[in-house]
Each structure stands twice: as structure tokens, then as C-alpha cells.
Amino acid sequence: MSSDQIVIVGAGHGGVQLAASLREEGYDGKLILLGDEKDLPYQRPPLSKAYLKRATPEDGVLLRGPDFYPQNRIELALGERAVEIDRAARRLHLKSGQVLDYSQLVLATGGVQRHLPIEGAHLNGVFSLRTMEEARALRGWLETAQNIIVIGAGFIGLEFAATAASQGRKVDLFELADRPMARAVTPQTSAFFAKAHTAFGVNLHFRSSVTAIKGENGKVSSVVLSDGTSLPADMVLIGIGLVPSDELARASGIDAPNGIKVNERLATSDENVFAIGDTVYHYNTHRGAEMRLESVQNATDQARTLAKLLVGKPANYDHVPWFWSDQGDLKLQIAGFLDESDKIVLRGSYEDRAYSLFGFKNGALTGVESVNKAGDHMLARRLLGEHILVTPEFIADPASDLKALVRPRR
CATH class of the missing domain: 3.50.50.60 (FAD/NAD(P)-binding domain)
Incomplete structure (x- = not known):
């Protein structure tokens, strides 16, 4: 060769x-x-x-x-x-x-990054966040900006919003959908993260959009919302997908x-x-x-x-899809897919900020969402990857030993 x-x-x-x-x-x-x-x-x-x-x-x-x-x-x-x-x-x-x-x-x-076709999208102080060059510039602006607008409540928008809010910035986030991460997570996890981001200090606006970005001397100064109101803006992050x-x-x-x-x-x-x-x-x-x-x-x-x-070796791509997102002190991990589930089973507690949602379709496990439950996530990848049978009833029983499902048999 x-x-x-x-x-x-x-x-x-x-x-x-x-x-x-x-x-x-x-x-x-x-x-x-x-x-x-x-x-x-x-x-x-x-x-x-x-x-x-x-x-x-x-x-x-x-x-x-x-x-x-x-x-x-x-x-x-x-x-x-x-x-x-x-x-x-x-x-x-x-x-x-x-x-x-x-x-x-x-x-x-x-x-x-998907382009947002509105007035002012190319003003100085308007960013996307995909490359190192963009991150360098964004980090510099973040040091002085006080009023920050985030467009899009996907992973990137929420991760950035949590980071900016933790540094004492005023953050307003706008999303056309009625909940955060609507394409990626269950309504239950969306509700949990909406509450969490409010606690972080992020002002969330759903079913709302930015229709124009205004500037002075080539630099962003405000945004115009779908209802016609205006908000001051020192910088804008656009995160509406790829x-x-x-x-x-x-x-x-x-x-x-x-x-x-x-x-x-x-x-x-x-x-x-x-x-x-x-x-x-x-x-x-x-x-x-x-x-x-x-x-x-x-x-x-x-x-x-x-x-x-x-190189001529046998191989198949059949790996379990998994994803993660760190938002504030919350680690979201997803294995498989839950969007077509007909039954969702909770283990853990929303109040304790540590839980997993197991999704089933026709009685078969299809995916697991975990928040601050890394062990559950790793277990879920084993269950899905090895096609290990597990029932909703077993998952729902808090006394069930999930590790026993993947423990080697003697």
C-alpha cells in the first residue's frame, strides 16, 4: 500500500x-x-x-x-x-x-453555523461559535459586555448563556420553539433545564424571536424583537444549528x-x-x-x-449514538433516542438535580437522558449497544440493581 x-x-x-x-x-x-x-x-x-x-x-x-x-x-x-x-x-x-x-x-x-437572515447580522459584536477564531473574539468581548443576547436555545446557546450568566452578565435568550433543546430532549428535561437556567440568571423568552439587530458606528447596540420592542445589546450570539x-x-x-x-x-x-x-x-x-x-x-x-x-479489515458502523452538554453545574448525557418513546420512566430526582429518564417504545428501551448521572449514562450505552432486555417495570422499581443487568454471569 x-x-x-x-x-x-x-x-x-x-x-x-x-x-x-x-x-x-x-x-x-x-x-x-x-x-x-x-x-x-x-x-x-x-x-x-x-x-x-x-x-x-x-x-x-x-x-x-x-x-x-x-x-x-x-x-x-x-x-x-x-x-x-x-x-x-x-x-x-x-x-x-x-x-x-x-x-x-x-x-x-x-x-x-446556520445563517440568520435578518438586518444587522454582520455587525461588529454579533457572533456564532463554531471555530477557535470565533471563540477568541467572543471571549474578548465577553470581558466587557454587560447586556448579552443569545438567539437559539440549543446546546451552544444554552452552554454560552450559562457561562455568561455565571460571570455576572445580563443574558436574554430567545427561542422560536416553546422549550429549550426541543429537537434533542424530552419535554421533561426541557422543563428541568428551563428552570435551571432561570436560576442561573438567564432570562428565557420562548415563542419569541429577534427580527433585527441595530448598531451604532458599525457595532451592535440593540435588538428588535418580534413584538416590536427593543432591548439594549452589547453583543449577540447566534446559535440556531448547523x-x-x-x-x-x-x-x-x-x-x-x-x-x-x-x-x-x-x-x-x-x-x-x-x-x-x-x-x-x-x-x-x-x-x-x-x-x-x-x-x-x-x-x-x-x-x-x-x-x-x-485497510481491508471487516467493520460495521453500528455504534450507539450518544451526546452530552455541560450547562452550569449540570451535565446532560444522552444515549440513543427518546423522541419516539411511548413510555418514559424516571429514576432519581429532579429536586436533587440528578436523574435519568429511560425511554421505551413498544416495551423496548430506545434511549436514556441523564443529568448528573454519569453511571446511568455508561450503563445505558451498554444496554443499548448489547441489546440487553430490560422492562419499564424493572427500571421504575427504585430497588432494582441496574448494574446486575450488565454484570458478567459465572
Whole structure:
């Protein structure tokens, strides 16, 4: 395989993990990892929490140290953007004018923040939070801003709101839906976090939106709400979800109906082009449907699976989806899916700020939401991943020993 050259487009969690796993699996060909940012590849989750609080230095969020790449013969090309795939010639054209040949091409392009099409969205002091560059700028503004507007009550918006409120800032958060994290969690967990954020000092506004952002001398000064009222604003964070970065694939004729579509081998409609991570539209065995998953777990587990496949080893991507979000002193962890559950069983206590919700559909466990219950989360991943049978009645009984379900039998 020494004449092979694998090119990975995207130096996020998935791309870096794939490069590392390829070497671990014995791939000996040339390996090129492209990143369109100039920073060394880094973790994204801390950007809205520990990094903003200055509790973590920049080198503390790196995915790998700077020596890792040369030591593993990974050619790291930063600040390079792929602009065209010549599928017939197996060549990748870069914005810099460079052309790379490939034996296999992997698209780990992730996603970009969804644009909010309103007046003033590009004023100085209006941010999204996806990149290290954005986090640096946001952290600087956060030191002096007093009136902060957050648009969107997803993970990023809520994580940032909790961080800003903990630093004594006035935070108003606006969400079109009637509850926080409406697409990701049960109504019960939404209600719990709404109450918690109010206690953190965040002013929550549901079924409400910002219709315009006003500025003075090019800098944000206020926002106009859907009811016509105006609020002062020193800075605005927009967190209304991601759009898959699939334009490179679509331009080359690769099938991308809602992100880049892949088969069970993580191959696209071109057998020499593969895709992993947030941008991938795949059949999820735990969901029983095609979907995109925006999570670190999905990106890294797909990367490990693809590494095996590319070196000729058998592998299937059937990992249990899991997610997490740290908001204030609350750690939310989710395994599987609860949105289609017909029965929800509570273990723990909302009042004690430590609980798990077990979701069942037709008597089968489909997912678990946990707050400050890391043990329950790890157990849930075992139950779902190993298809261990458990009943709602067993979960509902506080005397039940959940660990006995996964304890090795003698």
C-alpha cells in the first residue's frame, strides 16, 4: 500500500481520528490531512464553556499535540481549502492552486453555523461559535459586555448563556420553539433545564424571536424583537444549528440529499470517496432510518470504522449514538433516542438535580437522558449497544440493581 495516498478533507474530530486510526491499523501509504483553519486541530465542545471561562488554555483544547503529526507521518496542511474534486482523475484541487492526487478521498467537512437572515447580522459584536477564531473574539468581548443576547436555545446557546450568566452578565435568550433543546430532549428535561437556567440568571423568552439587530458606528447596540420592542445589546450570539458542509461533494455530482449520503461502508456514490462526521447522511441502525448526527461520538466512531475498512479489515458502523452538554453545574448525557418513546420512566430526582429518564417504545428501551448521572449514562450505552432486555417495570422499581443487568454471569 506504499503507493497509496489518502487525502482527508477536514481536520476536526473525525478527520484527526481517522488519520490516527489509519496509522494504528497499519496503513503505510501517504496521508494528507487538510484543514481550512490555520489553528492546529482542536476540540470544539470546550469553546462554549471552559475556554470562554479561561479555565482551559488554547493548547489544552488541542486534539493532538503538534509533534503527533510528524511522528505519525501525517502531512498536516492548515489554512488549505478544497474547491473541486476531479473524480475521473482522482484529483483534489485546492484554493491555493495546489492539486493533490488521491487513491481514496475522505470528506470530514463537518458543518457551518446556520445563517440568520435578518438586518444587522454582520455587525461588529454579533457572533456564532463554531471555530477557535470565533471563540477568541467572543471571549474578548465577553470581558466587557454587560447586556448579552443569545438567539437559539440549543446546546451552544444554552452552554454560552450559562457561562455568561455565571460571570455576572445580563443574558436574554430567545427561542422560536416553546422549550429549550426541543429537537434533542424530552419535554421533561426541557422543563428541568428551563428552570435551571432561570436560576442561573438567564432570562428565557420562548415563542419569541429577534427580527433585527441595530448598531451604532458599525457595532451592535440593540435588538428588535418580534413584538416590536427593543432591548439594549452589547453583543449577540447566534446559535440556531448547523448546515452540513456538503457543497464540495454536490459540486462534483456526489449524492448529497441532506448532507453527504454514504452506504454501510461509509462510501459515497463514488466508490473512491468516503465521508464521516456531522456532514454524513447515513442509515442509523439504532434509529432504523437515514439521518445526520451532529456529535463527537458519531464523527470519531465513524472514523475508527472507516480506518479498518480502508485497510481491508471487516467493520460495521453500528455504534450507539450518544451526546452530552455541560450547562452550569449540570451535565446532560444522552444515549440513543427518546423522541419516539411511548413510555418514559424516571429514576432519581429532579429536586436533587440528578436523574435519568429511560425511554421505551413498544416495551423496548430506545434511549436514556441523564443529568448528573454519569453511571446511568455508561450503563445505558451498554444496554443499548448489547441489546440487553430490560422492562419499564424493572427500571421504575427504585430497588432494582441496574448494574446486575450488565454484570458478567459465572
